[in-house]
Amino acid sequence: MNDDPATGGPQPTDSDPLDETQRVDVPRYAPTPDPRPDARWAWASPSSQPGSERWYEPAPGEPAAGAAPVWGQPAWGTAPAGHPVPAPAAPGTTRRSGPGIGTIVAASLLSAVVASTGTVLVLDRAGAFDHPVQSTDVGNATPAGGSQPVTINESSAVIDVASKLSPAVVKITTGTSADSSADPFGGIPAEGVGSGFIYDANGWILTNRHVVTGADKLTVELKDGRQFEGRTYGIDTLTDLAIVKIVGTNLPVASLGESDGLKIGQLVVAIGSPLGMYSFSVTSGIVSGKGRDIEVDGGTRINNLIQTDAAINPGNSGGPLADAGGNVVGINTAVATDSSGIGFAIPIDIAKPIMAQAVAGKSLTRPWIGIRFTSIDEQVKEAQNLSVDKGALVTNTGGTGPAVQPDSPAAQAGIKDGDVIESINGIAIDAEHPLDALLVQFAPGDVVKLQILRDGKVITIDVTLGTRPANL
Numbered sequence: 001m002n003d004d005p006a007t008g009g010p011q012p013t014d015s016d017p018l019d020e021t022q023r024v025d026v027p028r029y030a031p032t033p034d035p036r037p038d039a040r041w042a043w044a045s046p047s048s049q050p051g052s053e054r055w056y057e058p059a060p061g062e063p064a065a066g067a068a069p070v071w072g073q074p075a076w077g078t079a080p081a082g083h084p085v086p087a088p089a090a091p092g093t094t095r096r097s098g099p100g101i102g103t104i105v106a107a108s109l110l111s112a113v114v115a116s117t118g119t120v121l122v123l124d125r126a127g128a129f130d131h132p133v134q135s136t137d138v139g140n141a142t143p144a145g146g147s148q149p150v151t152i153n154e155s156s157a158v159i160d161v162a163s164k165l166s167p168a169v170v171k172i173t174t175g176t177s178a179d180s181s182a183d184p185f186g187g188i189p190a191e192g193v194g195s196g197f198i199y200d201a202n203g204w205i206l207t208n209r210h211v212v213t214g215a216d217k218l219t220v221e222l223k224d225g226r227q228f229e230g231r232t233y234g235i236d237t238l239t240d241l242a243i244v245k246i247v248g249t250n251l252p253v254a255s256l257g258e259s260d261g262l263k264i265g266q267l268v269v270a271i272g273s274p275l276g277m278y279s280f281s282v283t284s285g286i287v288s289g290k291g292r293d294i295e296v297d298g299g300t301r302i303n304n305l306i307q308t309d310a311a312i313n314p315g316n317s318g319g320p321l322a323d324a325g326g327n328v329v330g331i332n333t334a335v336a337t338d339s340s341g342i343g344f345a346i347p348i349d350i351a352k353p354i355m356a357q358a359v360a361g362k363s364l365t366r367p368w369i370g371i372r373f374t375s376i377d378e379q380v381k382e383a384q385n386l387s388v389d390k391g392a393l394v395t396n397t398g399g400t401g402p403a404v405q406p407d408s409p410a411a412q413a414g415i416k417d418g419d420v421i422e423s424i425n426g427i428a429i430d431a432e433h434p435l436d437a438l439l440v441q442f443a444p445g446d447v448v449k450l451q452i453l454r455d456g457k458v459i460t461i462d463v464t465l466g467t468r469p470a471n472l
Contacts, residue, residue, distance in 0.1 A: 154267060154284075157324040161269040162282045164326035166223050167252035168198045169280055169319060171273045172207055172230065172244065175217025193276030195319030196220075196244060197254045197328065200359050203228075205244040206351060207318030208333050209235050212242050220246050223280050234364035236354055237470045238440065239302055239346055240333050242318075243358040254320060257327030259306065259347035260432075262287050270310040270332055270343075272319025285310030285341075291375075291431060294344060296334060304437050305344040306330045312343030321345040350440050367442045368468035370408020371415060372396045375434050388453060390428070392421040392435040413450075413463040420453040439465075 174192030194211030198204065205220065212218065218230035228246040235242050266287045273279040289307035296302060308321065312332050321330035330345030354364045373392040374380055381389045394410075394417055396403040403417040404410050415421075421429060425448050429435050442448060444467040452459050 161326040168254035171221040173219045174215035194317045195272035197320045203246040209240045209242045238366040255327045257329045259329045259349045267324045272316035274313035274315045276315045283311035309341040366468035367465040370405040370410040390430040394419045409466045423451040
């Protein structure tokens with residue numbers, strides 16, 4: 001076969017090429033007409049209306065057979081072999097046609113509606129619509145080949161916390177230098193700058209004890225620029241907390257959360273005035289640990305603290321530690337010396353009793369049982385040859401003085417050295433719920449029921465709680 005366009009075409013004849021009345025065969029450009037053996041398919045043509053053009057057949061008024069064909073159409077009266085030329089319809093006769101386009105569209109739509117309705121009924125019977133749709137958190141996706149960035153959700157949470165809580169955070173400046181020996185940071189600025197937060201609209205503020213210790217004048221500054229003269233209402237006898245009172249109106253109030261339900265790894269946000277110069281700074285981190293015990297300058301021990309890696313510096317003392325919802329779950333109090341990223345906060349649940357006492361106009365008091373104890377874990381169990389791995393072992397190990405103090409509520413109730421206190425009022429004592437953290441829920445004068453393991457036997461002792469001395 002030769003693809004040369006100069007060959008294979010029609011050969012020249014002796015006819016006059018300028019004579020338009022002669023038939024010219026141009027098979028190379030003539031499309032092959034489709035046969036239409038049955039007139040019932042006439043509805044499929046572009047137009048089936050009388051007088052309109054039909055595919056490959058002349059409309060009225062077109063040249064008769066033998067005339068020169070129109071470009072792209074076959075010569076009239078001729079057809080390739082095997083393709084008969086359909087006979088023109090006789091004048092005056094009506095061609096039979098199928099259903100119209102509108103009918104076809106309507107039938108298609110009706111079929112689709114019927115089919116979809118049936119599908120819905122089947123899926124409903126199968127209970128497919130009863131399952132909730134689970135969304136995918138695209139903010140937690142990690143780009144391939146790169147380090148995981150701060151997620152959109154976490155970043156948004158910190159922004160929301162700062163917006164919600166910052167107005168209620170205060171900067172406290174003392175008129176005289178705070179006693180450096182009472183400062184767990186060991187570096188509060190000379191002007192005695194610390195932090196705190198308003199927890200009641202009547203001007204009640206929670207801060208650290210070491211922030212106000214030795215101060216004879218307090219200036220409380222809000223983020224909106226307002227300043228108030230403050231006074232120390234009371235000092236906590238249990239831990240490093242104090243209540244400050246100011247007089248003002250339209251005071252923003254912090255929302256309080258619950259520290260008991262905190263989880264390791266949970267997002268937390270710290271707000272305060274680090275170094276006394278960077279007021280109302282916001283840092284974020286996670287809960288690194290719970291139930292931590294530390295010893296600060298002067299030999300004072302603070303127990304059951306929250307450990308966090310949120311940046312806490314001198315001046316942050318007394319500021320709030322909040323969860324992702326902007327609720328205060330702790331009070332920033334100390335940072336480990338010669339370390340980075342190890343800070344501590346007092347759980348808000350321990351502070352709530354004295355906060356309520358102040359609002360009620362009462363003196364700040366703590367319940368007291370009068371024992372020294374060690375929280376039991378696997379190591380203590382093995383070292384002391386105990387039969388249980390949780391509870392509070394009454395002992396003076398690591399301390400001075402007797403395990404049961406004379407004339408204390410414990411001594412009067414008959415508690416002995418070596419007893420294991422397993423529960424208080426039915427609440428089990430364990431790593432998540434140590435004895436001293438449970439005791440703060442009660443008030444002096446309350447009678448509590450202790451379940452005690454002594455010499456392999458379980459006994460129950462009722463104890464009337466006393467008031468914790470200020471010199472302990």
